[in-house]
Amino acid sequence: MQCASGFADDLLIDDFSDDASSRWEFIADGVMGGVSYGSVRFNHVERNDVMTLSGTVSTENNGGFIQARRALSVDNTLDYQGIMLTVRGNGEEYFLHLRSFWTFLPWQYYQAGFKADSDWQDVAIPFSAFKPSSRVLPNSISAKDIKSLGVVAFGRDHEASVTITDIRLY
DSSP: OSSSOOHHHHHEEOOOOOSGGGGGHHHHHHHHTOEEEEEEEEEEEEEEEEEEEEEEEEGGOOOEEEEEEEEOOOOTOHHHHHHEEEEEOOOOOOOEEEETTOOSSSSOOEEEEOOOOOEEEEEEEEEGGGGESSTTTTTTOOOOGGEEEEEEESSSEEEEEEEOOOOOOO
């Protein structure tokens, strides 16, 4: 498989093949009383296996997110610089949320945003772009600290639709 970023040492996190639904879970703000709703689907589009996160994000009732999340364990001997994903969407801003052994509470994470336009694009997000959700968390995160990764529609009322063909560490 060709690496999206062209770096020889890329580590594939997921290309959504081989029963991807067993690795990813859908979570909405209903777990906290919110009213957002949606789904995560796995399909085959333009000769690629893909994951699509879609739905309605509502900030009513203290809500405001839908998310597709998977557990992740990274070899701590390698020094990755960030996360690369191949993505398209409906022009909205989406987020990656990373959790580590420091993020004990459900509302703790490291967050970085990206825009998903209608054309396929490679998006590289360096770990330095991820910001902690709380001052009690360390200021930075590295690949070896990551315990899970989430693709999230978050924080404002909007219709979400983002499709991803692969996610890698670079």
